[in-house]
Each structure stands twice: as C-alpha cells, then as structure tokens.
Amino acid sequence: MEPLIAVTAIFALALLAPQTSRLLAHRAGWLLSLLPFGLFAWMASLSPAVNADPPKWNQPWVPEIGLNLAFRLDGLALLFGLLITGIGGLVLVYAGEYMKGDPRAGRLLSFLLFFMGSMLGVVLADNLILLFVFWELTSVSSFLLIGFNSDEEGSRRGAVQALVVTGGGGLALLAGLVWMGQAAQTFEVSNLPSLASHPAYTGLFALVAIGCFTKSAQFPFHFWLPNAMKAPTPVSAYLHSATMVKAGVYLLARLSPTLGGTQPWEVTLTAVGGATMVVGGGLALIQHDLKRILAYTTVGALGTLVLTLGIGGEKAAGAAMAFLLAHALYKGAMFLVAGAVDHGTGTRDIRVLSGLAKQMPVTGFAALLAGLSMLGVAPMGFLAKEMAFEATLSSPLAVAQAGALSLAAVAFAWVAFVVGWRIFRGAPSQPDAHEGSPGLWLGPMVLGLLGVGLGCAPAWLEGFVGVAAASSVLPGYSGHWSLWHGFNLALGLGVACIALGLIGARASDRAVAWGTSIKGAIGCERAYEAAFAGARRIAETFTTMVQSGRLRAYLQTTIGTTLVLLAAAMLRWTPELPDHVFDIRPHEALLLVAMLAGVIGAAHSKSRLSAVVILGVVGFGVALTYVLLGAPDLAMTQIAVEILTVILFVLTFIHLPKFQRTSSVATRLGDALVATVFGAAMGFLCLMASARQFGEPVSAYFVENSYPLAHGRNIVNVVLVDFRGLDTMGEITVLALAGLGVVALWSAKRSGGGASTR
Amino acid sequence: MVGQAVGRWRIYSVILASVARAMLPLLLVFSLFLLWRGHNDPGGGFTGGLVAAAGFALYAMAFQPRSVRRVIRVDLRTLMGTGLLCAAVAGVIGLAQGKPFMTGVWISWHGPEGIAVEIGTPFLFDVGVYLVVLSVTLSIILSKAEER
Numbered sequence: 001m002e003p004l005i006a007v008t009a010i011f012a013l014a015l016l017a018p019q020t021s022r023l024l025a026h027r028a029g030w031l032l033s034l035l036p037f038g039l040f041a042w043m044a045s046l047s048p049a050v051n052a053d054p055p056k057w058n059q060p061w062v063p064e065i066g067l068n069l070a071f072r073l074d075g076l077a078l079l080f081g082l083l084i085t086g087i088g089g090l091v092l093v094y095a096g097e098y099m100k101g102d103p104r105a106g107r108l109l110s111f112l113l114f115f116m117g118s119m120l121g122v123v124l125a126d127n128l129i130l131l132f133v134f135w136e137l138t139s140v141s142s143f144l145l146i147g148f149n150s151d152e153e154g155s156r157r158g159a160v161q162a163l164v165v166t167g168g169g170g171l172a173l174l175a176g177l178v179w180m181g182q183a184a185q186t187f188e189v190s191n192l193p194s195l196a197s198h199p200a201y202t203g204l205f206a207l208v209a210i211g212c213f214t215k216s217a218q219f220p221f222h223f224w225l226p227n228a229m230k231a232p233t234p235v236s237a238y239l240h241s242a243t244m245v246k247a248g249v250y251l252l253a254r255l256s257p258t259l260g261g262t263q264p265w266e267v268t269l270t271a272v273g274g275a276t277m278v279v280g281g282g283l284a285l286i287q288h289d290l291k292r293i294l295a296y297t298t299v300g301a302l303g304t305l306v307l308t309l310g311i312g313g314e315k316a317a318g319a320a321m322a323f324l325l326a327h328a329l330y331k332g333a334m335f336l337v338a339g340a341v342d343h344g345t346g347t348r349d350i351r352v353l354s355g356l357a358k359q360m361p362v363t364g365f366a367a368l369l370a371g372l373s374m375l376g377v378a379p380m381g382f383l384a385k386e387m388a389f390e391a392t393l394s395s396p397l398a399v400a401q402a403g404a405l406s407l408a409a410v411a412f413a414w415v416a417f418v419v420g421w422r423i424f425r426g427a428p429s430q431p432d433a434h435e436g437s438p439g440l441w442l443g444p445m446v447l448g449l450l451g452v453g454l455g456c457a458p459a460w461l462e463g464f465v466g467v468a469a470a471s472s473v474l475p476g477y478s479g480h481w482s483l484w485h486g487f488n489l490a491l492g493l494g495v496a497c498i499a500l501g502l503i504g505a506r507a508s509d510r511a512v513a514w515g516t517s518i519k520g521a522i523g524c525e526r527a528y529e530a531a532f533a534g535a536r537r538i539a540e541t542f543t544t545m546v547q548s549g550r551l552r553a554y555l556q557t558t559i560g561t562t563l564v565l566l567a568a569a570m571l572r573w574t575p576e577l578p579d580h581v582f583d584i585r586p587h588e589a590l591l592l593v594a595m596l597a598g599v600i601g602a603a604h605s606k607s608r609l610s611a612v613v614i615l616g617v618v619g620f621g622v623a624l625t626y627v628l629l630g631a632p633d634l635a636m637t638q639i640a641v642e643i644l645t646v647i648l649f650v651l652t653f654i655h656l657p658k659f660q661r662t663s664s665v666a667t668r669l670g671d672a673l674v675a676t677v678f679g680a681a682m683g684f685l686c687l688m689a690s691a692r693q694f695g696e697p698v699s700a701y702f703v704e705n706s707y708p709l710a711h712g713r714n715i716v717n718v719v720l721v722d723f724r725g726l727d728t729m730g731e732i733t734v735l736a737l738a739g740l741g742v743v744a745l746w747s748a749k750r751s752g753g754g755a756s757t758r
Numbered sequence: 759m760v761g762q763a764v765g766r767w768r769i770y771s772v773i774l775a776s777v778a779r780a781m782l783p784l785l786l787v788f789s790l791f792l793l794w795r796g797h798n799d800p801g802g803g804f805t806g807g808l809v810a811a812a813g814f815a816l817y818a819m820a821f822q823p824r825s826v827r828r829v830i831r832v833d834l835r836t837l838m839g840t841g842l843l844c845a846a847v848a849g850v851i852g853l854a855q856g857k858p859f860m861t862g863v864w865i866s867w868h869g870p871e872g873i874a875v876e877i878g879t880p881f882l883f884d885v886g887v888y889l890v891v892l893s894v895t896l897s898i899i900l901s902k903a904e905e906r
Binding site: 632633636637640641643644647648651652655709710711712713714716717718720721722725726728729732733735736738739740742743746747749750 | 798800802805811819876878894899901902905
C-alpha cells in the first residue's frame with residue numbers, strides 16, 4: 001500500500017510542520033521538502049513499470065458501498081504525481097523563506113502539506129468515492145490557504161467564494177460520480193466501461209462536468225480564481241496554478257475513455273474551454289497586479305486544456321499532456337517570480353515596476369526562462385503550443401478552435417513579454433529592490449530551467465511519461481513527440497501569435513489603464529454576488545420570522561408541534577393501557593401528591609429562588625420514583641443533576657433583576673393549559689408505549705449477556721460503556737463540544753466582544 | 759479573603775468553608791468509588807463525574823471559583839480532551855486486536871483465596887466519561903460563577 005503510506009506520511013508531516021518551523025525557523029521548508037522529493041524519486045523510479053503495466057493497490061475500506069482504498073499509478077497519475085511532489089517540494093522551500101520571521105509560517109507549511117497529501121490522493125485514487133473524498137479535501141485546504149491572511153476582508157471573501165463555487169460544484173460531482181458508479185456497476189476507476197451509450201449518460205456527464213468546470217475555473221465559474229490570489233504567493237503558485245485547479249482537468253482526462261467521444265462531450269468541452277481561453281486571456285491584459293495577470297492567464301490555460309480534451313483523438317491527447325506539463329512549469333515559475341518581486345520590492349503593480357534585472361538578476365533570469373516558455377519560443381513551451389495548434393487544426397471545427405487558440409496565444413505572448421521581460425528592463429524604479437535568499441530563487445530557477453530543458457529531449461520525455469499519460473486519456477495512444485514538424489500551418493500560426501502578442505504588449509499601458517477604470521464586480525462575479533446576497537436576504541427574513549427571541553414563543557412552538565405530531569400518530573392507534581395502571585401503592589400515591597404540590601407551588605411562587613427550590617421537590621420525587629422502581633443508577637444521576645441544576649440557577653439569578661409578574665392572567669392560564677395538555681399527552685404516551693410490544697425487547701439480551709460477554713453485573717452501566725458504547729462516545733463528544741461552546745460564549749462576553757445577549 | 763469584595767463572592771462563611779474543605783476530598787473519593795464499582799453495582803462514570811463536579815461546586819461557593827481552578831491545576835479543557843482521548847483509546851484497543859471498534863478487551867488476575875480482579879477497556883471508557891462529565895459540568899458552573 002505504498003500510495004496510502006505516501007499520502008498518510010504527508011498528512012502526518014503536516015501535523016509536525018508547526019513544530020519543525022518553530023525549531024528551524026525559515027529553514028524548515030528545506031527539511032520538510034525531503035519527503036515530497038523522496039516521493040518524487042519513488043514515483044520517477046516507477047516510470048518503467050508504469051509504462052509496462054500500471055501498478056495497482058487495493059485495500060477494502062467500506063466494501064458494502066463499494067468504497068475501497070484503491071490506488072493506481074498509471075501515466076496520468078505519474079505525470080500529476082511528479083508535478084505535485086516536485087513543485088510541492090520547491091514550494092515548501094520557497095514558502096519557508098517567503099514567510100521568514102512570520103510566526104504563522106508553520107501553519108502555512110502545514111496547510112501546504114495537507115493540500116499536497118489530498119491532491120496526491122486525488123490523482124492516485126482508483127475509486128470514484130475515494131477520489132471524491134480527496135477532491136473535497138483539496139477544496140478545504142484551498143479555502144484555508146486562500147483565507148490565510150484571515151484579518152483581511154478580501155482574503156476571507158476570496159476564500160468563501162472559492163469554497164462556495166468549488167464546493168457547490170463538488171456536490172454536483174458527488175451525485176455524478178455515484179450515478180456513474182451505479183451505471184457502470186463499479187466504482188473502480190480503472191474498470192469503468194465506456195458509458196457513451198448508457199441511457200443516463202447526459203445527466204451524469206452534466207453533473208461531472210459541472211464539478212470539473214467549477215474546480216478548474218472554467219467560464220462562467222472562472223471568477224473565483226483571480227480572487228483566490230489573496231493567498232500568499234507560494235500558495236498561488238502551487239494550488240492555483242500548477243496543481244489544484246488542474247484537478248478538474250485531471251478528472252476530465254481521467255474520464256475521457258468513459259465519457260468522451262460523444263457529441264455532448266465534444267460540444268460542451270470545446271465550447272466551455274474555448275470561451276474560458278478567450279475570456280481568461282483577454283482579461284489578463286487589463287490587469288495591473290502581477291498575480292492577477294498570471295491568474296487570468298491560468299484561467300486561459302485551463303481553458304486550453306479543456307478544449308484539447310474536448311477535441312479528442314491522438315493529437316489532442318498528446319497536446320493536452322504536453323501543455324499541462326509545460327504550463328505547470330512556466331506558470332509555477334512565474335508565480336514564484338511574482339512572489340520574489342513582491343518580496344524584494346513590496347509591490348506587484350506592473351505600472352511601477354521596471355529595471356529589476358540589475359537588482360534581482362537571478363530572479364530576472366528565471367523570469368526570462370519562464371517567459372520564453374510561455375511565449376512558445378523555449379523548447380517545452382514551443383512543443384506544447386505546436387501540439388495544441390495541430391490538435392485544433394485536426395478537428396472538424398478547425399477555424400473556430402484554432403482561431404480561439406490564436407487569440408489566447410496572443411494574450412499569453414503579451415503577458416509573457418510583460419512579466420518575463422518588461423518589468424526587468426529599463427531604468428530601475430524601485431531603489432529598495434533586492435534579490436532574495438537562495439530559497440526564494442531556487443524554485444523559479446529550477447522550474448524555469450526544466451521548462452526549457454525538458455523540451456530539448458522530447459523523445460525522452462515521451463518515453464518517460466508522455467505516452468503513458470496520453471494513453472490514460474486515449475487508450476492505445478501511439479503519438480510521437482518531436483520538436484520540429486516542418487514548416488506547416490501550426491508553426492505559422494504560432495509565430496504570428498508571438499509577433500502579434502509582442503506588438504500588442506506595446507499597448508499594455510493603455511489596456512491596464514482602461515482595466516483599472518473598471519470598478520467593482522462585473523459579469524459572472526456580479527451574478528454570483530447577487531445570488532449570494534439573495535440567499536442571505538432570504539435567510540435573514542426567514543430567521544427573523546422564526547426566531548422571535550422570546551422563550552415562551554420557542555417553548556410553545558416546540559410543544560405545539562410535538563403535540564400535533566403526537567396527536568396525528570395516536571389517532572391511528574387503538575388506545576390500549578397496561579393492566580396494572582391503577583395498581584398504585586399508598587406510598588407511591590403520597591409521592592405523587594408531593595410532586596403535584598411541588599409543581600403547583602413552583603408555578604405560584606413569588607420569587608425565583610423559591611420556585612427553584614420547590615421544583616427541586618419534584619426532581620427528588622422523580623429520583624425517589626426511580627428508587628422505588630429499582631433503578632438506583634438513574635436515581636443517583638437524577639439527584640446529582642438536580643443539585644447541579646439548582647447551583648446553576650442560583651448563579652444565574654444573581655444577574656437577573658428582581659422578579660416581577662408581567663403576564664396577564666389570561667396568558668398564564670393559556671400557559672397552564674399548554675403545560676397540562678402536554679404533560680397529559682406525554683404520560684398517556686408512556687403508558688401506551690409500555691402496553692405495546694413493538695418487537696422482541698433487547699433487554700433480555702442485555703440481561704443474559706451482561707456478565708458473560710461484558711464482565712459486568714450492572715446492566716445499566718454495561719449498556720452505557722459497552723453494548724451501546726458508541727452512543728455514549730457520541731454523547732460525550734457532543735457534551736464536550738457544548739461545554740466548550742458555553743465557556744467560549746461566556747469568556748467572549750467577559751472580554752466584551754462577540755456574543756450578543758438578547 | 760475575609761470580607762473582601764471579590765466579584766459577587768462577598769460572603770465568606772467559616773462554617774461553609776470548613777465543611778467544604780472537609781467534604782471535597784470525601785466527595786472525590788466517593789466519586790472515584792462510584793466510578794470503580796460502576797460496572798457491577800450502582801454507579802459509573804456519569805454519576806461519579808457529577809458527584810465530583812458537585813463537590814467542586816461546593817468548594818467554589820465556599821471560597822472562590824478561582825480557588826477551584828487552583829486546586830485542580832489542570833486546565834479543564836485539557837481534562838475534556840483527556841476524557842475524550844481515554845474513551846477513544848478504549849475503543850481503539852479492540853481495533854488493534856483485529857476486532858471491531860469498541861470491542862471490550864479484558865485482562866483478569868486471579869489471586870489467592872478466590873480474589874479476582876478484572877479490568878478491561880470499558881473501565882477506561884468509563885474513566886473517559888467521568889472526566890468529560892466532570893470537566894464540562896464544572897467549566898460551565900465556573901464560567902457562570904466567574905461572571906462579573
């Protein structure tokens with residue numbers, strides 16, 4: 001079960017990260033990164049095995065519902081796994097240095113590892129439900145990381161927005177996956193048959209697609225990704241560019257053999273992907289914040305990936321994998337560069353950044369490498385772009401798709417020029433700019449170099465992971481990866497886009513100025529906000545309607561509802577009372593009278609304290625009844641509870657004003673009526689229940705087995721701690737949580753903040 | 759402390775203080791007794807925890823809520839967590855032996871003259887119940903009492 005151990009180890013390391021950070025300060029990331037790098041090496045060493053026959057692991061978890069801890073390392077999982085661990089390791093090093101001196105560094109590292117384990121789980125899982133569990137964990141960790149600076153309103157808003165969008169999509173996905181598992185009669189991903197002609201195809205495809213589109217920020221759900229940029233930069237580089245946002249792409253790729261090749265698939269994916277590509281690329285051009293620029297181009301790149309998956313076929317499958325790799329490398333590097341620039345200058349505004357190359361030469365070089373790859377000039381980027389263009393040109397809708405891709409490519413070239421070249425050239429504008437420590441330039445440098453280097457050996461790349469990954473998308477893939485395809489249309493389009501992008505970038509200032517003049521939410525985000533505000537208004541209206549804040553109203557509602565439901569059920573019964581109802585012994589009658597007197601006295605008392613004391617009579621009467629009926633455990637508990645209740649009442653009364661009778665006689669009579677009817681109904685119910693036998697009582701079993709099985713003669717206790725111990729465990733957990741809540745409320749009130757007292 | 763105005767706790771009664779000081783250890787021993795015998799005779803962790811909480815509540819009334827916290831030394835939240843942990847561990851021990859979660863595991867010792875001691879995971883579970891009930895009840899009472 002190596003994959004399970006790997007994922008568990010990362011989660012365990014996440015728990016240790018805060019301590020490590022305390023001990024090693026900003027160097028903690030270096031130590032923590034050893035685990036992901038080790039896993040990287042392990043997975044890389046499995047590459048030959050993956051190419052031959054993907055290894056699988058299976059361990060039953062909840063077999064009744066088809067939920068197994070099943071994992072599989074095929075080409076697609078290998079490609080993602082290497083990105084997750086490799087980039088993850090670099091990001092840990094980077095994050096440690098980035099957060100230098102910040103006491104929350106340990107928490108950031110911990111969350112990053114938590115995400116890493118979840119994401120690795122997503123790509124390794126070979127069970128639909130297991131995959132979904134990890135999928136949701138990535139959403140949760142993403143929420144925690146976006147909202148990391150929780151004292152900033154924007155961070156909180158971005159975090160909630162991302163969670164609502166991806167979590168909402170997750171609900172659709174869950175339904176889709178369950179439906180898919182039922183339609184396919186297996187939850188094992190590697191055993192899924194093609195469902196293209198299944199009657200439920202349209203429905204389950206739509207649900208799965210919504211899940212994938214929200215996760216991968218596809219139009220019209222793309223708006224959450226730029227807002228997620230409130231997260232610390234290492235997070236943006238890792239989650240919101242290289243890995244997590246690709247989870248949707250991953251799942252679409254993974255399910256291509258199952259759901260792909262149909263008309264709905266092709267139309268939906270190419271349309272959504274194409275729209276996302278153009279929207280993302282276009283919006284990137286009018287941003288001035290480095291990270292938002294990169295975020296929008298990421299949206300565009302995700303659109304490209306979905307588009308290629310939608311086209312299908314040999315060329316598109318290869319293109320998707322090559323572009324995935326290229327994008328993860330150059331975009332990860334660019335985000336890390338943006339973080340280093342922010343760290344070195346204190347700003348990410350491209351309008352004021354220039355001439356950084358002299359002060360930050362290493363970062364500048366890394367940015368240049370990444371920029372060349374993004375531009376499509378450096379080998380890896382060139383390879384990916386060539387393959388993508390050829391894929392679109394091979395499709396029946398070549399004109400529209402290649403046209404959309406060209407628009408996006410122009411935007412990418414434009415941005416590559418601005419981020420990779422322009423801010424580093426010209427006269428230095430930031431006198432304080434300085435190069436960061438090695439941890440801050442190692443990541444971008446390694447990713448940048450890989451982005452250039454890997455493309456130089458396309459044949460090796462193809463044999464190492466390329467073919468294996470593409471054959472997960474398209475079984476039997478036999479494409480060939482090479483840099484030079486001769487002078488053809490794809491090459492021509494690529495060159496033209498670069499040229500147009502570089503020319504367009506001269507107008508960057510004007511585009512940014514125009515973009516800056518747009519204030520507030522627009523388009524899809526405005527729709528989201530309207531829906532969010534609407535839901536809130538409905539909730540508010542409903543709450544004010546239901547929550548009157550008056551204790552009497554609550555009690556009357558609760559009791560009234562119970563009574564109505566009870567009456568409805570009891571009317572269908574033939575009343576039937578146990579034989580010995582009126583078989584009351586004298587001392588029992590005496591006790592009853594005493595308790596009744598207590599009840600009446602309490603209702604009539606003129607002070608709270610005496611009311612409580614008189615109510616105590618009732619409580620002790622109940623305890624005595626337990627004793628008479630042979631339940632000493634209950635009696636003892638009742639007495640103890642009675643004592644503690646009185647204490648709590650007394651402690652509360654200290655703070656209350658003097659007791660006054662403000663209700664009218666009519667109200668009080670009404671209350672009395674409700675109380676009496678309710679009491680009578682409950683009593684009647686008890687009698688009826690004891691007269692009826694609904695089935696074999698369990699008490700016989702308890703009596704019989706209490707000593708032989710559970711080594712205890714006190715059946716009540718054995719039931720509590722053994723036979724029904726799980727219930728008790730739930731109860732004490734609830735009790736502890738309630739206790740913490742009460743204490744927190746009181747201390748919040750003491751310190752004068754938070755809790756309102758109505 | 760005599761006659762000092764400390765929050766609402768202005769009254770210091772020598773009689774109450776003496777009684778509380780004497781009763782606290784007695785009540786605690788009694789609560790442990792209830793806990794220990796619970797498996798075979800009336801008692802158990804729930805009742806035991808409540809009795810112990812009542813003992814501390816008495817002490818808090820005679821002195822101050824603060825002095826109860828001082829006597830207990832451990833943060834009540836830690837105590838809650840410890841209780842839950844005990845219960846969880848009691849459940850996991852069975853799991854570790856390859857049986858379903860919460861399966862009771864017993865060890866017994868038979869001494870001379872027919873003396874036999876049996877102890878099992880349900881007792882550990884009951885200890886957890888005792889600790890949670892005690893700490894939750896007490897922390898509610900104390901935070902209420904500390905309110906100014």
